[in-house]
Amino acid sequence: MESNVETNTATTAPTAKPKKQAKPKSAPKKGKGKASKTGGKGRARTGVGETIRAIILKKPDRPNKEIAEMAKAKHPDSNTNAACVAWYKNDMRAKKQIKK
Secondary structure, eight states: OOOOOOOOOSTTOOOOOOOOOOOOOOOOOOOTTOOOTTSOOOOOOOSHHHHHHHHHHHOTTSOHHHHHHHHHHHOTTSOOOHHHHHHHHHHHHHTTSSOO
């Protein structure tokens, strides 16, 4: 028996999918306070957060607004407010650096 079915493989060739481009590898991120290769404890912090922490350690019961004003005097470009100081106090309480 003869078959009248023609096969046309030239028009039904599979299409190649475009290859995904590899993402470029980024440089390792530099984190705050990471230890240096020389074995130190990290970079010296000099920002408003360290100023706030130092003021809180001296007198933890000082009002947040007053601490914020003191920090703002040393760092006039910062956006420090009483809520920021409250965050630092809570963080220091959690780390047992000050009493509750």
